[in-house]
Amino acid sequence: MQITPTLKKKPPLRLVELQLLVAPALLVLLGMLIVISVPNQRVGWDAKDLWMPFVFIGLLLVTHLVLTIWLPRSDQLIMPLVSALSAFGLIMSQRLETTRTGNIASRQVLWVVLGYTTFLIVALGLRNIMALRRYKYTFLFLGLLLTAAVTIFGQEVNGARLWFRFGIFSFQPSELLKVMLVVFLAAYLDDKREVILSTNFRLGPIPLPPFPYLMPMLGILGIALLTMIVQKELGAAELFFGVFLIMLFAATGRASYVIVGLVLIIAGFALIYVLSANIDQLAHVRVRVDAWLNPWPTGQGRSYQIVQALFSFAEGGVFGQGIGQGAPYFIPEVHTDYVMAAIGEEMGLAGALGILGLDVLLVYRGFHIALHTTNGFYQFLAIGISAIFGIQTLIIVGGVTKLIPLSGMTLPFISYGGSSILVNFLMAGLLVRLSLERDSKV
Incomplete structure (x- = not known):
């Protein structure tokens, strides 16, 4: 009897990922060249200006090699999409660096380095994703504890109590809370x-689940409303409840549940707005809504940011003023909340749509990963993470363009901010890890 030796199958090369990474590498090189050349009125850069784009390109190569060696069969599109968005973030950080914002470009590079490190730690180290499921109530409790702690001990910035500050570093617990909430909801x-x-x-013609199982919906609604009341933050409230409704619809396929949820959250927001006329603690809600409805009478006061952002979009037109040719620094906090307005002014509608297209592809890829596993927990986890990326982008873009009331959220991977960048890379690493769990029934 002749025994034929079995050849060990070589792991596939990640050629698709490698080819796609050329785009963010060239983007950061050309973008930095333009940003640095425009103020100097000459083409070229000094040696001291080269380190940021080459550090970023080095990150891309190292991350690609690590994934090729240890996770060769993981998704090949998540990392290029995240890298392209991060490249835009680095370019805009360098562009928006002024005496008012400080040396944010160097700090943004540091956060991106830590972000890719977090990405790899999660993608490589989280070998048993089901362990997250076993601690779903622990994650929920820790998330609520963080929210309560920042409400009591947090620092108030621009009217919202969202930050813990430790010396020169600050941390925004709501960024971590959204991941904990998704883990809990996926398991539940x-x-x-x-x-x-x-x-x-x-409830009339609308079918609803048994009352005890309505409690999580009411609990998430309560968290959203308390976040808006106590922490004075509209965006986090919209994000939490929006992600919950998307995951609930994915689990049930029933639009009636979503309709009831939307009615509840709209009614809650409307009640808070009515009460805000007589309760000082809720005054910030009325200020935000009034500025959204008609910002022009207070365009030199509390609505200054909104009005300047609208002017920036108008100045940008279809193709923009050109990188370095606009005046986005007239907008306060342009490097965080209003980075999309700066992109709209200097890259125009075309640049803004390009970034939105990258976000849409990232959300699509997350849903694609969810569809290719038969494990319910993995599916809901991938859907929840993708929903965070999509809804957060919708909230910040909608607020900057006056589609919805303004909220102080960050544009994923692009806005300056350490907490946001680290958590976004953490979620991207989770998606990459989940992409390995195809057809898993464990």
């Missing part, structure tokens, strides 16, 4: 999906 919906689908209770 996977456990209770069949029960939630049983329609033992009706």
Whole structure:
């Protein structure tokens, strides 16, 4: 009997990823060249200006090599999409660096380095994702504890109490809370999906799950409203409840649940707005809504940011003023909340749509990963992470363009901010890890 030796199958080369990474590498090189050349009125840069783009390109190569060696069969599109968005973030940080914002470009590079490190640690180190499921209530409790702690001990910035400050460093717990909330919801919906689908209770013509299983919806609604009232933050409230509704619809396929949730959150927001006329603690809600409805009478006061952002978009037109040719520094906090307005002014509608296209592809890829696993927890986790990326982008772009009331959120991977960058890379690493769990039934 002849025994044929079995050849060990070589791991696939990640050629698709490598080819796609050429785009963010060239983008950061050319973008930095333009940003540095425009103020100097000459083409070229000094040796001291080369380190940022080459550090970024080095990160891309190292991350690609690590994934090729240890995770060759993981998704090949997540990292290029994240890298392209991060390249835009580095370019805008260098462009918006002024005496008012400080040396934010160097700090942004540091956060991006830490972000890629976090990405690899999660993608390589989280070998048992199901362990997250076992601690779902622990994550929920820690998230609520962080929220309560920042409410009591946090530092108030621009009217919102969202930050812990430790010397020169600051941390925004709501960034971590959104991941904890998604882990809890993914585990809870996977456990209770069949029960939630049983329609033992009706509100008129609308079927609802049994009352005990309505409590998480009411609990998330309460968290959203308390976040808006106590922490004075609209964006986090919208994000938490929006992600919950998307995950609930993914679990049940019933639009009636989403409709009821939207009615509840809109009614809650409307009630808070009405009460804000007589309660000082809620005055910030009325200020935000009034500035959204009609910013022009207070364009030199509390609505200054919104008005300047609208002017920036108008000045940008279709193709923009050109990088370095606009005046986005007239907008306060332009490097964080209003970076999309700066992009709209200098890169125009075309540049803004390009960035939105990258975000759409990132969300699509997350849903694609969810569809290619049969494990319910993995599916909901991938859907929840993708929903965070999508809704957060929608909230910040909608606020800057006056589509919805303004909220102080960051544009994923582009806005300056350490907490946001680290958590976004953490979620991207989770998606890459989940992409390895295809057809997993464990």
